Amino acid sequence: MEKHINKHLLGWYKNNKRDLPWRRLQANKLPNPYYIFVSEYMLQQTTVPTVKKRFEEFIKKWPNIKKLSLISESKILNFWVGLGYYTRARNLLKAAKLIQKNYRGRIPENFEDLINLPGIGDYTAKAILGIAFNQAFIPLDANIERIISRIFAYQLPIIKIKKQLEKKSIKFISKKYSSQLIQAFMDYGSLICTPRNPKCKICLFNMNCKSYSKNLQNQIPVKNKKISKKLLKFSRAYIFNNEKNEILIRKRPSKGMLASMFEVPNDVWVNNKKDLIKDKLILNIKNKIVSKGLVKYSFTHFDLETEVFIINVKKNKFLNYRWIKQTKITKSGLPTLMKKIVAVAI
Numbered sequence: 496m497e498k499h500i501n502k503h504l505l506g507w508y509k510n511n512k513r514d515l516p517w518r519r520l521q522a523n524k525l526p527n528p529y530y531i532f533v534s535e536y537m538l539q540q541t542t543v544p545t546v547k548k549r550f551e552e553f554i555k556k557w558p559n560i561k562k563l564s565l566i567s568e569s570k571i572l573n574f575w576v577g578l579g580y581y582t583r584a585r586n587l588l589k590a591a592k593l594i595q596k597n598y599r600g601r602i603p604e605n606f607e608d609l610i611n612l613p614g615i616g617d618y619t620a621k622a623i624l625g626i627a628f629n630q631a632f633i634p635l636d637a638n639i640e641r642i643i644s645r646i647f648a649y650q651l652p653i654i655k656i657k658k659q660l661e662k663k664s665i666k667f668i669s670k671k672y673s674s675q676l677i678q679a680f681m682d683y684g685s686l687i688c689t690p691r692n693p694k695c696k697i698c699l700f701n702m703n704c705k706s707y708s709k710n711l712q713n714q715i716p717v718k719n720k721k722i723s724k725k726l727l728k729f730s731r732a733y734i735f736n737n738e739k740n741e742i743l744i745r746k747r748p749s750k751g752m753l754a755s756m757f758e759v760p761n762d763v764w765v766n767n768k769k770d771l772i773k774d775k776l777i778l779n780i781k782n783k784i785v786s787k788g789l790v791k792y793s794f795t796h797f798d799l800e801t802e803v804f805i806i807n808v809k810k811n812k813f814l815n816y817r818w819i820k821q822t823k824i825t826k827s828g829l830p831t832l833m834k835k836i837v838a839v840a841i
């Protein structure tokens with residue numbers, strides 16, 4: 496059955512594959528390993544349409560490992576604004592520097608070397624080896640997990656059937672067409688065997704699908720009922736606005752959330768509103784402080800509620816601080832959260 500499904504998938508892929516910039520084929524009929532390497536970092540936690548545009552910009556700036564390995568962390572963090580999850584950017588740069596140093600700029604072609612690079616786990620290593628080097632792996636992304644769990648009609652949440660899926664997926668591995676097959680699975684999951692309302696009537700292997708035969712395709716994968724409530728944190732942010740319509744910014748600490756990124760002054764984020772402690776910069780301010788409203792921002796593991804204040808100040812009272820023109824905020828390297836905070840105030 497697996498061979499039969501693979502055959503259908505490969506045939507379908509030829510005419511229906513998504514046009515994604517990191518997939519362009521080289522003379523060896525495989526994608527550029529550097530492109531796959533970069534795209535896999537970007538695709539962790541970010542959707543394909545968002546990555547598509549940013550990937551092209553990235554490659555224009557840093558077309559190969561060597562060019563990327565020479566830049567500073569602040570450069571890549573600046574670029575990463577809007578993509579979120581900045582640890583990925585840091586890891587991507589660290590990995591590029593290691594590849595340049597230890598592998599003369601060539602993406603490693605074996606699992607052990609890849610998995611030892613920062614930010615590369617089991618899935619990413621398999622995706623790079625399978626897609627870029629046509630090695631016999633199958634990386635279980637959400638699309639592939641969904642298709643396999645539906646074919647076998649597993650009526651448990653994905654998190655509980657990881658081992659079974661892994662075992663079943665091995666039977667689908669192709670030695671000859673691994674790269675195309677992995678991408679075919681991914682595209683089929685995103686276009687035909689979609690999360691909601693899969694197009695089972697036109698599915699090329701609906702005869703082999705247990706979910707379809709039991710009319711369970713809309714219930715599988717089973718949702719994990721235990722949805723824990725997200726933690727809510729609190730902060731206050733202060734927009735120091737000077738007579739030249741510039742606002743004061745500073746660098747965040749090198750560890751923790753949004754590490755080393757620029758920010759507007761804000762209080763340390765706390766779990767309990769009453770534990771908020773005013774930022775040092777605001778302590779001796781005599782100027783009028785005006786509340787401008789709330790910003791709610793969602794991180795992976797918690798939401799942050801920030802009350803935003805504006806204070807009109809004279810620039811010469813804040814020597815040794817960095818200022819940014821209000822008109823330059825949108826294109827600045829401020830993280831999205833900070834841009835939202837500024838937008839509420841001005």
Ligand code: SF4
Pocket residue numbers: 642645646687688689693694695696698699700701704705706707712
């Ligand atoms: S029949 Fe439907 S649920 Fe089954 S694999 Fe095809 S699209 Fe997915």
